Amino acid sequence: MEEDTEYLKLSVEDRCVHKLWKARLSGYEECAKLFPKITNERSPKFSKFAPLMKKFVTDSNAVAQEKALDAVLVYVENAHVASRTAGDCTAGIVQKCLAAPKRGTQEKALEVILMYCEIEKYEVVQEELMKGFTQKNPKVVAACVRTLTTALREFGRKVINLKPLIKQMHTLLEDRDKNVREEYKKLVVEMYRWIGQALKPQMSSLKPVQIQELESEFEKLGNEKAVQKRFLRSQQDLKAKMEAQGDEDGEEDDDEDEEAPEVVIDPLDLFEPINILEKLPKDFYKKAEAKKWQERKEAIEILLPLTQNPKLEQGDYHDLMKVLRKIISKDTNVMIVALAGQCVAGLAKGLKKKFAPFSLSFTEVILDKFKEKKTNVVTAMRDAIDAVYQTTTLEAIQETVSGAMGNKNPNVKAETVGFLARALCYCTPTILNKKLLKTITTDLLKTLNESDPTVRDNSSEALGVIMKVVGEKHVMAFIADVDSLKMQKIKDASKKVELKVKITASKAAKKPAAPKKDTGKPASTSSSPGPHKVVRGGARPGSAASATAKGKKSLGKGSKGGGGAGGGGGPPLEECTEAEISIEEAQEKAAEILSEDIMSGLTDANWKVRLTAIESFISTTKELDRTDVPTQALVRVLAQKPGFKDNNFQVLKLKLEALKYLAENSDFTRRSGEVCLQELVERLGDPKNGQLCGEVLVAIAEAARLQWVGPEVMSKAFEQKTPKVQECALKWLADTITEFGFVLQPKALIGDIKKALGHTNPGVRTAGITLCGTIYLYMGSTLRVFFEDEKAALLQQIDAEFEKLNGTSAPAPTRGLTRGSSKDRDGDEDDTVDAKPATINVQDMVPRTNISEQLTSNLFSELADKNWKVRNEALQKVSNIISEAKFIKGDICELPTALCSRMNDSNKNLAVEAIRVTASLATALGPHCKPHTRNIVPGMLIALGDIKQNVRQQAMSTLNMWVEQKHISRVKPSSKNTVMQALEKAKPNLPAKPQPKPKTSTSGRGGGSAEKQSSAGNGGGGAGRGGTSTGKKGLRAPSASRTGNAAGRKESEDVDNSPMLQVNNLKQQRGLDEQRLRVLRWDFSTPRTEFITQLRDQMTAASMNRQMVSNMFHQDFKFHIKAIDALNEDLGSNLPACIANLDLILKWLTIRFFDTNPSVIMKAMDYLQQVFQYVTDDGYHLQDFEASSFLPFLVMKFGDPKDSIRGPARNIAKLICNIYPASKVSPYMMEGLKAKNARQRAECLEAIGNLIEVYGMLVCQPSPAVALKEIAKQIADRDNSVRNAALNSLVQVYFREGEKVFKLVGNLSDKDMSFLKERIKRAAKNRTVIRKPPTAVDPDVPTVRSGGAAGGGRANRVIPTAAQPAPTLVRDREASDQTSGIKRYGLKVNQQQASGNSNNNPLFKIDYELLEKLLDDNSSSKVQYDVEEIPDMASILNYKPVCPTPASRLTRPGFSTVSRPGTAPTQGESEGAAQAINMVISQVATPDANTVITALSQLDEVLGSEERCSQLAPHIDQLLIVATLQYRLVLNTKMANLNVNKEDCVKIYRSLTNCLMMVFNNKHLGTRATRDVLKDVVNVLIHILLDPRLSQLEDGPQIIRAINVLVVRIVEKAQFTHVFSALLKLLHESVGSGSSSKFTELVMKCNWKVIRILEKRNSDLDLDQILLDVHNFLVAYPVNSWSERQSDTPLRTIKTVMHTLCKVYGNTILSHYSKIDNVQGSDLHRYLIKTLKKPKNEDDGGSGDSNRLAAAQQVSNDSMESGKSPKRLSKSAHNTLSEIFRKIGSKENAKEGLIQLYDFKQKHPEADIEPFLRKSSQFFQNYIERGLKRVEMERLSEGKAISNSPSENGSNSGPLASSQVPDTTNFNMNELVDQFKTIAVRAGFDNTYIDSAVKNFYSTEKESMVAGGGNTDISEYLKTLPSDMCEDPATKDQ
Secondary structure (H helix, E strand, O other), X not given: OOXXXXXXXXXXXXXXXXXXXXXXXXXXXXXXXXXXXXXXXXXXXXXXXXXXXXXXXXXXXXXXHHHHHHHHHHHHHHOHHHHHHHHHHHXXXXXXXXXXXXXXXXXXXXXXXXXXXXXXXXXXXXXXXHHHHHOOOHHHHHHHHHHHHHHHHHHOOOOOOOHHHHHOHHHHHOOOOHHHHHHHHHHHHHHHHHHHHHHHHHHOOOOHHHHHHHHHHHHHHOOOOOOOOOOOHHHHHHHHHHHHHHHHOHHHXXXXXXXXXXXXXXXXXXXXXXXXXXXXXOOHHHHHOOOXXXXXXXXXXXXXXXXXXXXXXXXXXXXXXXXXXXXXXXXXXXXXXXXXXXXXXXXXXXXXXXXXHHHHHHHHHHHHHOOXXXXXXXXXHHHHHHHHHOOOOHHHHXXXXXXXXXXXXXXXXXXXXXXXXXXXXXXXXXXXXXXXHHHHHHHHHXXXXXXXXXXXXXXXXXXXXXXXXXXXXXXXXXXXXXXXXXXXHHHHHHHHOOOOOOOOOHHHHOOOOOOHXXXXXXXXXXXXXXXOOOOOOOOOOOOHHHHHHOOOOOOOOOOOOOOOOOOOOOOOOOOOOOOOOOHHHHHHHHHOOOOHHHHHHOOOOOHHHHHHHHHHHHHHHHXXXXXXXXXXXXXXXXXXXXXXXXXXXXXXXXXXXXXXXXXXXXXOOHHHHHHHHHHHHHHHHOOOOHHHHHHHXXXXXXXXXXXXXXXXXXXXXXXXXXXXXXXXXXXXXXXHHHHHOOOOOHHHHHHHHHHHHOOOOHHHHHHHHHHHHHHHHHHHXXXXXXXXXXXXXXXXXXXXXXXXXXXXXXXXXOOOOOOOOHHHHHHOHHHHHHOOOOOOOHHHHOOOEOOXXXXXXXXXXXXXXXXXXXXHHHHHHHHHHHHHHOOEOOOOOOHHHHHHHHOOOOOHHHHHHHXXXXXXXXXXXXXXXHHHHHHHHHHHHHHXXXXXXXXXXXXXXXXXXXXXXXXXXXXXXXXXHHHHHHHHHHHHHOOOOOOOOOOOOOOOOOOOHHHHHXXXXXXXXXXXXXXXXXXXXXXXXXXXXXXXXXXXXXXXXXXXXXXOOOOOOOHHHHHHHHHOOOOOOOOOOOOOHHHHHHHHHHHXXXXXXXXXXXXXXXXXXXXXXXXXXXXXXXHOOOHHHHHHOHHHHHHHHHHHOOOOOHHHHHHHHHHHHHHHHHHHHOOOOOOHHHHHOOHHHHHXXXXXXXXXXXXXHHHHHHXXXXXXXXXXXXXXXXXXXXXXXXXXXXXXXXXXXXXXXXXHHHHOOOOHHHHHHHHHHHHHOOOHHHHHHHHHHHHHHHHHHOOHHHHHOOOOOHHHHHHHHHHHHHHHHHOOOOXXXXXXXXXXXXXXXXXXXXXXXXXXXXXXXXXXXXXXXXXXXXXXXXXHHHHHOOEEOOHHHHOOOOOOOOOOEEOHHHHHHHHOOOXXXXXXXXXXXXXXXXXXXXXXXXXXXXXXXXXXOXXXXXXXXXXXXXXHHHHHHHHXXXXXXXXXXXXXXXXXXXXXXXXXXXXXXXXXXHHHHHHHHHHHHHHHHHHHHHHHHHOOOOOOOHHHHHHHHHHHHHHHHHHHHOHHHHOOOOHHHHHHHHHHHHHHHOOHHHHOOOOHHHHHHXXXXXXXXXXXHOOHHHXXXXXXXXHHHHHHOOOOHHHHHHHHHHHHHHHHOHHHHHHHOOHHXXXXXXXXXXXXXXXXXXXXXXXOHHHHHHHHHHHHHHHHHHHHHHHOOOOOOOOOOOHHHHHHHXXXXXXXXXXXOOOHHHHHHHHXXXXXXXXXXXXXXXXXXXXXXXXXXXXXXXXXXXXXXXXXXXXXXXXXXXXXXXXXXXXXXXXXXXXXXXXXXXXHXXXXXXHOOOOOOOOOOOOOOOOOOOOOOOOOOXXXXXXXXXXXXXXXHHHHHHHOOOHHHHHHHHHHHHHHHHHHHHHOOOOOOHHHHHHHOOHHHHOOHHHHHO
């Protein structure tokens, strides 16, 4: 027991926080007893418990919690400091108490909340309770709603703000919990009790069933009147007064209550204003003023529904009003006029008082239009003038109305008087003052005597209304002379009138100057609202001054410029209750206080008299008591002319001081401020009294609330034309906010700031930025959201201002906190301490659009349609809806569910698009995305496990965006299980987490080999990731430095650790989308927002690093530089990713070309040079859509004024020609000649000249004549540099074409032609002559023999002139000599070996970097090689080294040692051979032709030896790679360079082809080549075959034939899986890259060759790999996408592959899907199943694949033909041809068959013999053609000339031949062999090699004939030939 009561010794505070609940219970009970005993509400004892209050209400023990609530209730009731705890305590009560299990806890919690409301903290309480609406527990939500209902019932609508509650109506009535719905229903009913019918318009969005239920509840209320039951502390006097009146004379009060004017809620106050100006179409004003009435009518019909919105947002309506005014006044079409009148009525109703500036002009126009007799026009004009009157006053339009009443047209008079009668129904006696009354009645008396009866009747009605308003006694003084009959008519009309306003007592106007006598009278005699008006601190309801004098928070409804919900931190602005008085009444009231001298002196013309009068005025007012000062009357007297526009600065100064005194020392209200505010604003720019004007405005703001004064000052200032006034007003407001705190509405204030920022005057802009900085102190970084669309320069200044104020806290307010007497100040001391600006939620301030009406059921059905095109269009519609709305409300119907289904669409492109749309939906919804998370997230999580990388990347990006809006941990419990299950399911398929980046790494290409090896080893295929950490760190640094600690923490949480760029296959799809106009073409004069948005979306879809993308599109150029630096660092290590995203990078850089900062452009140029150099080295070819989106903008930079930008631009253009055809580059240069910039034209001409010099006339597009004429025009240009550049370009043409240039340039003027001839003459003299290399060779250099070789040696080999004996090999050779010799041959040696360690053998590798440098034509210093030093391969391989070290110096050519037979090579020997092979192979890649040929000759010797060729087996890939490099070097560089001897190119081609032929003839070596290497080899060989330049050379056709045979040999001899896979991959790439049709056709022919030999080679085929390649092809190019292509032959080829595989492997093929994920449902699987299910009787007996292949070939060739199809042969002709070919196939009858074939062709020239030749070999086809030629020669023995042109069907040998081969007229095998020998001698080959080849051919022929049964028929022999000889598509192409 001792332990249990130990806590009793502790103090009360310690017990309240004790860990033992009993101790806390004891403390709470003690507090409940202690607090009521403290008599002083400001006692320090209360302050000690303030921090503990939240712990009280959140006690974990239920018993203790209940007692704690008792203590809190007593505390709140008695402690003055309790107001500080309102927010925390209410939040704790919402979480822990309102939904507590114990009923007592709930009731006590409710009492505490109501007590907080009573102590004036009702706003905080309501805010916390509404936060409870978002709680996950529905019991808490229902309890919060129930509490608000009780508070509203107790305190009324003026305490509880209904507007935010109404906004929640739709959401909570749709809540899934029944209790929440029921409780909110009760709250809606309670709101209806207070505001009645004003609530019904807000219920329009509810369901009909809900509206019906609520209507029935409303009917149950009957006429029950809502009465406030509980009062605030500031309302206790009112409570006592009402209770006293109720006790004394309840019945009288009941009558008075019935008569008292009820405060009616305007339903419009509950609507959100709508901006209709931005919804008008762009051509609205054009159509509205069009000549055709149909267009004008169409424009007004568009406007009409927009104007019917009940509340319109303020804006610049001047243009719109001007159009409507013109239509009403001048349009002749009555329908359009009527529509315009309806529009004006709608605008006036929607704009209310904001329409006032236009009311007068429209009144005049509309009244004049009453002359129209059409009923529809008159009705529309009546409605319009009535609506316009509601926006102005009768006094303002009185002159216009009076003028219209005097119009000659009776219709105008009648309608004007009728309007006046209706307008007078809205008047009160105060409005109809004596002056106005006299004017109106005078005019009406004139119309009363008009001859028109309608005019008379309307005049009687108008006078009757006046009599009703002011009383008969007042009006009789003006109409006493009216006869009795008309008087009776007026009185009758007066009785029938129904006034639109209530007039409490007409005698109020009798004695306006005697307020003191009425002090004891009931308040109901005044014109103020009734006693239920909530006023401050016991003030009488009729006193406006009392209403504004108290310091507690106002309870009234906010109005224009007020704080209100969502505004600044200030209290809402209440309505002004003081009545407006006329100048006559003001003079009467002022006359009771001021003498007559003062009254007259204030308006005297003499300034000295005015000065004396104002001094007397000040002294008189200072003697008056505060309550006796008639403030409004005195201000109106001061404002009399000249008023505050007094020209004498001394008088004006005293008037301002008098006004300031009145504002500070009297009951100064808004009515008084309205009198003088305009003049004060105009005087703000006064150099003498401007400062005093500002002080007066501050005093008025303190008296009448800054919430009203601030917006009024800004609106009036921007109406002024003087920039000085606007500048001073902005500065005044900035200073005033620091004094009053941020109590203004931010949205309106930001609009004013934007006006200032857009001003032409720099002072106004600077003042706007200063004001922006002041607001930044209160709103923080959220303010910047509103200025994102400003110009970059302005945004930079704003950022600088924010940066300057960063870390500075907002000053405490010093004004506006206390008002009234000292007594009131004491009561408000705590408010002064607690005055803090409320937190502003930027999202609440963003205007949002409700798109639910656009989300129709048809749209959702389209999203679920079976047709993917329909689904795609539906997704585009949704995307457009979201992008147009930008920010949307939470009501999006079933869209989340529909998008969730589409995220797993079978069409992966649609799935990616759906996920992208979901990302944009998250941004548009903002915080409203929370309710839709459970429907959206599961689809994203499933997409995270998709097989496609781009789908996963897009899903991850989208999920991150949703997490940013609504964190996943906040998912409701009901949906959390679903989310977690989906997460677990997707977890195995998620991509691996990227490895952490090393802290230090090398970037770029400058690292050593060891570093590269280590990075490559650690990378494991992820090359490029290691070198990016530094760059990324640099990217993130700026954000952290710019923001505070909180921002820094957030930045660290949001860091994107992904690579800068990622490899993907989206580029091709982007190109197709742009080609099909699904996205915007990248073509613009200046980058518009839609292009930038599109590019950013594409980068996001490509999974680029989010931080880098953010930097790319930042407003600050420094971030652009960081982005370029990051890309540059990432380039060297991540080149594949750069290539995959190259189009996006180029597009972004084109945007940067438009930057004004040169440092960004220079950085971009440097980076572009690096990029194009890298991709050139990689062998990449630029695609057309990439070039078209970049080159026009690059050409634009040719005209840049800075040479530091033009120079790199020129270099970039040259680099592009390496990866893009120069003939396609030149049109962009030609387009640049149209520019106005002379510098750009000159640079383009220079570039064209360089292209012509390097690439020849092919670059002149579309034709040389057209291009050169355009260039020649530039000779007459005014600019000298343009003329010179044009002449230089034409000089290059002259060097190419000679005198032909003068014909090509067309007709030039004599002057221009003389210029051209002079320039050509001068250039020809100075031209450097490039001589061919001499044929004589230096004796020290090995030569190539031109004849045969003695002793059986082989030709075409480099032989030293004198073989020297091998030098003695020294064991201790210097390491430096070793390494230098190795480096000379492009090899690398181990660092350890180079340092002298001879025990470790060096590891030799090819130095690819050196090779790249060697291949670079731009390299200034080329490496020179001494051919003599190239080692002889035979010597090395035969030589047995003395020592095992391989680092000894390699022997010179001529060294020969025979290896000892019978002994295996040692390890040292093998390593030495490997090093020697490496060394020689490296020489193949050098630019020097002699070096290449020498190295290849040595490799041929090794390949020719069966013993030594096995040494090359490990180096086959290496050899093929280097050979490919050399092929490409010759093709792309040497063949295009005029300075290179083309004979060298032919020699290199010949040597390379011979070497590779030997490799693939060797069955052990050819199979060692891997897939990717084979693909590159075949790729470059086909490009060489298609090179038109090669066929023009003398030996070109032989090279083409040789390369053709090489390709066939590769297909036949290489490892079958590797070559098959390589060809499929090559076909895949050629289709995707948009290669030429001829290239694709040749690739397909290679695949057809593979298909033919598939059955024979299926034993060594990896079927899994082939199926994977076919699957990848079908995924990239689905079957349904080929309908849009010109030819589907590639698809048919792939189908033939699948058909042949099914035929060979049968059903077993279905078990070879091991390398394919999710094969079910794919095109591959469907086609295989379909093929396998095909019945055997439907098969074609084994010829199906052949027929299918023939059909594919036929389609391919048909697509290449121009048109006419050959005529079909008759049956007899077909049989005749068959017999003829049978004869030709036999040796005995071959000649006879050829003669018959010749005769047949002469008789039937239309006959096509192609089908008979299709399956024969090229050899047989050439034989037939030569035979036909021979017959033709015999027939033409008369001596006619024989054409040397190739025959129709002649072509090169082999299936890939694309160039014709010269024919001979007579064919003889021996002659052919001799010809081959001659060619071999010229090429340097040994003739014995030809002999052996012929011998092998005949032996093969003989064996084939023997195998065929000894039949000598050549047709039977042809059938035994390999199938590659059975097709010659090149022949068929002809």
